[in-house]
Amino acid sequence: MNERPDEQPNEEEARIKRALLEASPPSAQSSFRERLKDSFVSGAIEVSGTAEARGRARRKASPIRGLSRRGRAPVWIAAAAAAAAILTIVVGTLNQGQKWMVTGVRGEGTVLVDGQPVSLTDRTALNQVLVPGAEVKIPDGVEIDLVTGGAMALQLTRRTELTLPPPPPRWINRRAEIHVRYGDIRVTTGPDFHGSHLEIVTPDADVDVTGTTFAVIVQTNGTCVCVLEGTAKVGRIVAGVPTDMQPVPGGRLRFVWKGNRPPSYDHMRDMERAKLAEFRDAQRPWLEGAPTHE
Amino acid sequence: MNSSPGQGDAASDGPDLEGVRRRDPAALAAFFEAYFDRMFALVYRLLGDRTLAEDAAQEVFLKVHRGAHLLDPSRDPVPWLLMIATNVCRDFWRSGAYRLSHTSLSIDDSPGLRETLHSAGRGPEGDTLAAERTRLVQGALLALRPPLREVVVLREYEGLGYDQIAAIAGLNEAAVRKRYSRALAEMGKHLKKAGL
Numbered sequence: 001m002n003e004r005p006d007e008q009p010n011e012e013e014a015r016i017k018r019a020l021l022e023a024s025p026p027s028a029q030s031s032f033r034e035r036l037k038d039s040f041v042s043g044a045i046e047v048s049g050t051a052e053a054r055g056r057a058r059r060k061a062s063p064i065r066g067l068s069r070r071g072r073a074p075v076w077i078a079a080a081a082a083a084a085a086i087l088t089i090v091v092g093t094l095n096q097g098q099k100w101m102v103t104g105v106r107g108e109g110t111v112l113v114d115g116q117p118v119s120l121t122d123r124t125a126l127n128q129v130l131v132p133g134a135e136v137k138i139p140d141g142v143e144i145d146l147v148t149g150g151a152m153a154l155q156l157t158r159r160t161e162l163t164l165p166p167p168p169p170r171w172i173n174r175r176a177e178i179h180v181r182y183g184d185i186r187v188t189t190g191p192d193f194h195g196s197h198l199e200i201v202t203p204d205a206d207v208d209v210t211g212t213t214f215a216v217i218v219q220t221n222g223t224c225v226c227v228l229e230g231t232a233k234v235g236r237i238v239a240g241v242p243t244d245m246q247p248v249p250g251g252r253l254r255f256v257w258k259g260n261r262p263p264s265y266d267h268m269r270d271m272e273r274a275k276l277a278e279f280r281d282a283q284r285p286w287l288e289g290a291p292t293h294e
Numbered sequence: 295m296n297s298s299p300g301q302g303d304a305a306s307d308g309p310d311l312e313g314v315r316r317r318d319p320a321a322l323a324a325f326f327e328a329y330f331d332r333m334f335a336l337v338y339r340l341l342g343d344r345t346l347a348e349d350a351a352q353e354v355f356l357k358v359h360r361g362a363h364l365l366d367p368s369r370d371p372v373p374w375l376l377m378i379a380t381n382v383c384r385d386f387w388r389s390g391a392y393r394l395s396h397t398s399l400s401i402d403d404s405p406g407l408r409e410t411l412h413s414a415g416r417g418p419e420g421d422t423l424a425a426e427r428t429r430l431v432q433g434a435l436l437a438l439r440p441p442l443r444e445v446v447v448l449r450e451y452e453g454l455g456y457d458q459i460a461a462i463a464g465l466n467e468a469a470v471r472k473r474y475s476r477a478l479a480e481m482g483k484h485l486k487k488a489g490l
Binding site for chain 1: 317319322323326327330331334335338339344347348351352353355356357358359360361363364365366373374377378381382384385388424425427428431432434435446450451464478481482485490
């Protein structure tokens with residue numbers, strides 16, 4: 001703990017803290033606890049984990065859940081619902097895009113994934129941990145290239161902090177969202193991205209693309225989006241909502257400042273242009289049919 | 295309040311982390327027993343919904359299983375677990391399921407809270423009062439925006455310092471202090487409105 005010596009809660013704060021601590025701690029139902037423990041200990045969680053969680057989330061959203069709980073639904077409705085749920089899960093599983101695969105690593109040392117260091121020389125370990133939802137922190141002097149099938153390639157560079165997104169689904173709801181907290185990333189899309197939609201969210205800006213090559217640079221004073229080719233829509237985030245989304249064509253950049261200063265437009269710097277072109281060309285073989293490790 | 299997560303060595307009487315790294319079933323079982331309740335309480339308080347909390351707890355332990363070989367046996371695994379759990383909750387906050395559950399339910403409609411009570415040592419009247427109080431406090435917590443709720447839960451229930459919360463939330467310490475202070479002020483209003 002890092003309390004300041006003079007830091008004492010006032011009377012009102014002390015009252016709130018007391019109320020919080022007097023509230024009883026929530027506990028899990030024992031059946032759920034035992035089931036999860038079994039699957040965690042046996043390793044079955046690796047197979048059933050995410051799909052089951054999504055399935056339950058969907059069931060929660062469905063009015064059928066309420067009906068079956070009260071035992072009023074005829075058996076055939078329950079059976080149809082079960083069949084629909086199974087179909088949804090199967091389609092959902094098949095609809096998932098290909099896994100992220102590391103195609104290039106530059107630099108030495110480790111990268112932090114979910115708070116744990118992973119050696120940059122251990123490509124197998126990197127491929128195991130760089131999965132959707134992983135929290136990634138890239139140290140200075142390190143670059144990692146990732147590709148997901150023929151859809152999209154991602155370059156994570158110096159001091160980038162982001163949540164690795166699920167790849168764009170194959171057929172339905174073809175959207176992907178990347179949350180970047182800090183650093184530079186470069187993105188280029190491949191032939192399988194066609195029809196998909198990618199949103200990149202930073203603390204200051206929102207970037208909306210349907211196929212292009214661009215860089216997002218998140219700095220302490222704002223976010224710079226440099227577009228090499230295609231068009232990206234870039235806007236600022238106000239109270240958590242993207243606003244003033246403006247198209248940024250190839251060769252241009254838009255800088256979204258922190259605070260109230262209006263965004264700036266400019267021509268892209270030559271250095272970033274060269275880096276993006278190099279990245280795009282290096283990833284093209286992967287995106288256009290190089291064999292994957294799937 | 296739970297004990298401080300610690301920053302250095304793993305507790306010598308804690309689960310066998312080397313065994314967890316090897317995914318030894320006995321070590322995994324002990325690890326689960328040691329941390330499940332704390333992680334479940336954390337995600338429940340952050341998400342305010344039993345079904346979502348179960349999904350989140352499952353995601354947390356899935357990530358632990360996947361990343362078990364990365365565990366450093368010489369360090370307390372709690373900060374790692376807290377980081378995973380809060381990240382999972384952030385993903386849930388962004389998800390459609392969370393938005394749906396929080397547009398279709400009011401904070402007065404929190405089924406399951408009552409059954410969470412630990413009733414030992416109280417009479418039926420005491421149980422009812424404690425349940426009501428818990429419901430109102432959880433309601434006030436849920437009325438906070440997720441970033442504010444996260445700071446309050448990590449500070450008050452997990453016993454973290456501002457620097458530790460800053461590391462988890464990706465903020466600087468001053469920003470965490472500011473959020474905490476704002477969160478307490480908002481909590482105070484909600485609790486007053488609820489008659490507490």
